[in-house]
Amino acid sequence: MAQDSATAAGNPATAQSNNVAPIYDSANNADRMTSTRFTSAEDNARPGEYFFGLAANAFRHKDYTFAVRMYRVSASWAYKPAEYNLAVMYALGQGVPMDLPRAMAWMALAAERGEKQYVEARELINAKLSTAEFTQADAIYGELYPTYGDTSALRRAKDRWAQVRSSMTGSRVGSVAGELKIGVAAAGPSAMGAAAGTPGAALNHVGTGASDILSGEEDDGSIAYKQLLESDNPYDPKFEWRPGSTGKVTVEPMTPVKKSDVPTSATSVNPAPANNSNP
Secondary structure, eight states, X not given: OOOBSOOOTTOHHHHHHHTBOOBOSOHHHHTSOGGGTTOSHXXXXXXXXXXXHHHHHHHHTTOHHHHHHHHHHHHHTTOHHHHHHHXXXXXXXXXXXXXHHHHHHHHHHHGGGOXXXXXXXXXXXXXXXXXXXXXXXHHHHHHHHHHHSHHHHHHHHHHHHHHHHHTOOXXXXXXXTOSOEEEEOOOSGXXXXXXXXXXXXXXXXXXXXXXXXXXXXXXXXXXXXXXXXXXXXXXXXXXXXXXXXXXXXXXXXXXXXXXXXXXXXXXXXXXXXXXXXXX
């Protein structure tokens, strides 16, 4: 199943059914209003998620040509869910001719960081390949890796991350002007750059000027730049989470309840009816 990024936070059932892609945004950024989505410093610094969203939306509308194009751009920014989705599309023939060797190549790229789900998917595809198909997949992987492998794509993503971090404006040394405030530009494709047709597409917007600070929604820079200051990696594993799947629950073995342990109606939160004949 292809991964999606449009699932509302806090809905585990929906998150599970939609196979939600990993998200690296801070909670503050993920909870932004739709009208200001993809306009923050984090979004500006992590374009892979933006192009993934364009691709996922195109896929839902069966515009597979554009979906493949945007997934490839997202992959060029080292966003592994895009590579996973490309692999799924080629493995199942979703909008493209079924091509298991190409699916294997993309899934191998997706599994590059050892993500359990991607590694298992890679092995599932690998088990279906003949020797000749595996050789073909290896050749395709060799063609894709220089652009989409972490050696170049993650370096590109980290450079973008550093570029946005270095563009911070405002007081960082305790000016009496108050805390750092950053502006949120108007939402829309221009905020992430118009040249999105090629891998590593140029992104034109970096919020550095007064027009950015004053013309849009204002944000607290100490929050907006928190992640950028915590790591040099936009996909740092410590940032990763999925809507509805955060937290840890430990379930102990079930213990039989004795009748004598059941609260009386006077103390019970939800007392039984007076005529209840259950033991």
